[in-house]
Amino acid sequence: MARVYNFSAGPAVLPEEVLEKAADEMLDYAGCGMSVMEMSHRSSAFKDIIESAEADLRDLMDIPDSYKVLFLQGGDSLIFASLFMNLATNGKADYVLTGNWSKKAYAEAQILGDPKVLASSADKNFTYIPDCSDLPVRDDASFVYICENNTIYGTTYPELPDTKGHPLVADQSSMFLSKPVDVTRYGLIHAGAQKNVGPAGVQIVIVREDLVPDDLPGVPTMLRFKTQADAGSLYNTPNCWGIYVCGLVFKWIRERGGLVALEEANAEKAGVLYDFLDASALFSSPVNPRDRSLMNVPFVTGDSALDAAFVSQAAAQGLVNLKGHRSVGGMRASLYNAMPREGVEALVSFMKDFEARHAR
Ligand code: PLP
Helix, strand or coil: CCCCCEEECCCCCCCCHHHHHHHHHCCCCCCCCCCHHCCCCCCCCHHHHHHHHHHHHHHHHHHCCCEEEEEECCHHHHCCCCCCHHHHCCEEEEEEEHHHHHHCCCCHHHHCCCEEEECHHHHCCCCCCCCCCCCCCCCCCCCEEEEEEEEECEEEEECCCCCCCCCCCCCCCCCCCCCCCCCCCCCEEEECCCCCCCCCCEEEEEEEEHHHHCCCCCCCCHHHHHHHHHHCCCCCCCCCCEEEEEEEEEEEEEEECHHHHHHHHHHHHHHHHHHHHHHHHCCCCCCCCCHECEEEEEECCCHHHHHHHHHHHHCCCCCEEEEEECCCCEEEEECCCCCCCCHHHHHHHHHHHHHHHCCC
């Protein structure tokens, strides 16, 4: 069967070159006579895999030595809790709510301590990013938390908040490695791999070393960042296969010219869809133009029966996973790094055709 254009928000499309390389090495990784899935995480072959994945990521993002890079498990949903346990040792941290994922992070913090909401865009169903130029950050807040790209609502921060000197903690899951970021502006970045980087089941945490406490009474060993930081993410058996595929993706990004080149390609790709949406008589984007994500693009016709017809007819043309999240409705096209420009052009061409048949 021919491959489809997969617009899923995650797990998501991976570069074909990466999938082919992983398939080539499936039975015999680098002359080991076994797959990466079968090898010990203590073997020298796997040590090379994880060390070069970390080195390539550091190189791509220009991560200073004063930051630790961790490859973890348990989902970003666990990181919501563990980052609070590690960084909010006084139980206080402040949150900006811009959608389901920041709400979930805040809910974990409520279980564990005394978080505060600084700003929210819930009043307009999270279709914009609130003004973060003068947030009422508490003096004793351990950090300010944002979800930098909102996968469900298709918004992204046009600029980072003024945290008033407090460390910024960002969930970058659905924008990770889609553009250059200045790591030194963050205390912690976390991202699930299953969108821009690799298979589900790997979480990448980049954390300023001085924010990771040596001693965390009452926190289980596996939830202390120090445990994995000291062990090079090998305290226990990691997701070896997932880390290996992440490493292949990092190399793929380097071969394509790194994050500057990817940002340019991503802006062009998303531009093809946004330009069409802005001119369309049938489809529209619900998102405030200034805050539009380059990665996740929700759009609607305003008629749920027509939306459903669009999603099923598109799938029949090999344009799959376009149904919007239930809290927004309509459609959503996720345009991660591995989505080729031809995929977006094919989508827009189908949208034009659908519009010609259904415009009122
Ligand atoms: N954060 C963001 C921005 C997401 O989009 C998602 C999942 O889609 C998550 C967190 C949750 O990730 P996980 O399913 O790995 O817990």
